[in-house]
Amino acid sequence: MSQRDIVNRLLHEINRERSLRGTSLVITVFGDSIAPHGGSIWLGSLIKAIKPLGINERLVRTSVYRLVQEGWLDVTRIGRRSYYNLTEAGRSQFDKADRRIYSAERPDWNGEWTLAYCGSVPGKKKDELRKSLEWQGFGQLAPDLFAHPRSNDQSLDETLQEMGLFDDVIVMTAEPRHVSSHKALKQLARTRWGLDELGREYQQFLSMFRTVQQALGKLGEIEPQICFLLRTLLIHEYRRILLRDTDLPEELLPSGWPGISAQHLTVNLYGILGPGAEQYLQSTMEAADGFLPRARPAYYRRFKPLVE
Numbered sequence: 001m002s003q004r005d006i007v008n009r010l011l012h013e014i015n016r017e018r019s020l021r022g023t024s025l026v027i028t029v030f031g032d033s034i035a036p037h038g039g040s041i042w043l044g045s046l047i048k049a050i051k052p053l054g055i056n057e058r059l060v061r062t063s064v065y066r067l068v069q070e071g072w073l074d075v076t077r078i079g080r081r082s083y084y085n086l087t088e089a090g091r092s093q094f095d096k097a098d099r100r101i102y103s104a105e106r107p108d109w110n111g112e113w114t115l116a117y118c119g120s121v122p123g124k125k126k127d128e129l130r131k132s133l134e135w136q137g138f139g140q141l142a143p144d145l146f147a148h149p150r151s152n153d154q155s156l157d158e159t160l161q162e163m164g165l166f167d168d169v170i171v172m173t174a175e176p177r178h179v180s181s182h183k184a185l186k187q188l189a190r191t192r193w194g195l196d197e198l199g200r201e202y203q204q205f206l207s208m209f210r211t212v213q214q215a216l217g218k219l220g221e222i223e224p225q226i227c228f229l230l231r232t233l234l235i236h237e238y239r240r241i242l243l244r245d246t247d248l249p250e251e252l253l254p255s256g257w258p259g260i261s262a263q264h265l266t267v268n269l270y271g272i273l274g275p276g277a278e279q280y281l282q283s284t285m286e287a288a289d290g291f292l293p294r295a296r297p298a299y300y301r302r303f304k305p306l307v308e
Contacts, residue, residue: 003226006215010233011054013208020236022059023066025050028236030073030086031094031101033228033281036299037292039086040076045285046084052229076288083288092162096155097135100247101239102302104267106260109150109249116156117170119144125163132159137246139192147192149249182251189252193245201241202258209234209265216272224283227276234273238266267303 001009014020029050034041047060055063064084067073072090076083086094116133118126130140136155138146160166176185189195212230216222222230245259253259278295285292 001215001218003219003223006212007052007226007229007233010208010212010230013211014233014237015054017204020054022055022063024240025053025055025232025236026060026063026067027072028239029232030090031097031239032232032235033277033285034292035086035091035094036295037281037285038287039091040083040287041292042286042288043082043084049228049285050232052225053232078288089162092158096158097239097243098298098302099155100137101235101242103247104303106247106249109251112150112173112175114148114150114153114156115170115172115174116146116148117144117172118146118165118168120168121165125165129159129163129165129169132163135243139189139246141188141192148246149252150247186252189246189248190254193248195248195254198241198245199254199258202262205237205241205262206258206265208237209269213265213269213272222273222276224276224280227273228280231270231273231277234266234269238262270303 011020026046029046030039030041043060043064046064047057050060051057064073064075067090068075068084071087072093073084074087076085116138118129121129126144130146133146133148133156134140136148136159138148141147156171157166160169160171176182212234216230241259241262250257250260281292282294283291287293
């Protein structure tokens with residue numbers, strides 16, 4: 001099997017389950033590859049980079065236009081070229097997502113829960129807040145009540161501040177009074193966080209990317225472009241599942257939870273594909289000042305504790 005065959009086979013597997021969406025894939029490329037390298041890219045480079053993934057020029061143009069309208073990106077025109085840049089709001093969203101996607105391990109749990117009550121938030125704002133809280137791993141216990149077993153207070157506070165809701169949302173901590181509540185908590189987690197469906201999706205992820213890992217192990221040096229394409233698909237699929245997960249502590253997860261194996265597989269493959277992907281980015285993708293610069297230091301801390 002050639003390196004290109006590995007990409008095409010993976011694309012076939014992904015599209016058999018669901019079609020790749022242009023806007024979502026562009027978000028993945030910006031978050032994983034463009035944001036660490038300055039946050040700006042020439043549209044022509046972006047079109048060329050993801051064309052092998054089945055996203056044509058028209059879909060890329062439609063996707064970046066939509067992301068500009070939604071406040072994720074700005075556009076700067078220099079001559080006949082268009083350069084797309086992360087807005088301050090867009091970078092803030094990516095930073096919050098990065099804290100979850102590239103986290104190295106599940107922290108210890110002290111038994112406490114973070115509760116966010118948003119009964120005073122107006123309807124449209126409430127829907128935006130719900131989406132943001134779900135991105136951060138909160139589960140909805142009741143129409144106006146969200147819970148997380150170990151929330152990132154920084155991300156939650158940033159969200160409330162950015163949305164102007166700091167004085168409208170009540171944030172509390174809680175813990176069960178009785179040890180015997182543990183069984184009920186596990187059942188609550190299973191239903192409110194949709195663990196059965198998440199577990200099936202993690203298993204599909206493992207099946208697809210274990211095949212990639214095995215195929216790569218039979219090859220020599222991997223082409224930089226192939227590294228970029230595979231790393232993009234890896235993080236795209238991992239992000240899609242993880243941002244609907246809640247990083248529940250192992251005490252509340254079913255035995256043999258596949259999300260843990262998916263995390264370790266992602267770490268290993270990211271380490272294998274990273275150097276080649278970075279070479280591709282810095283030698284072929286352009287911003288206004290030339291090829292993309294070296295990644296900022298935060299990039300080199302992705303998954304670091306587990307890699308060590």
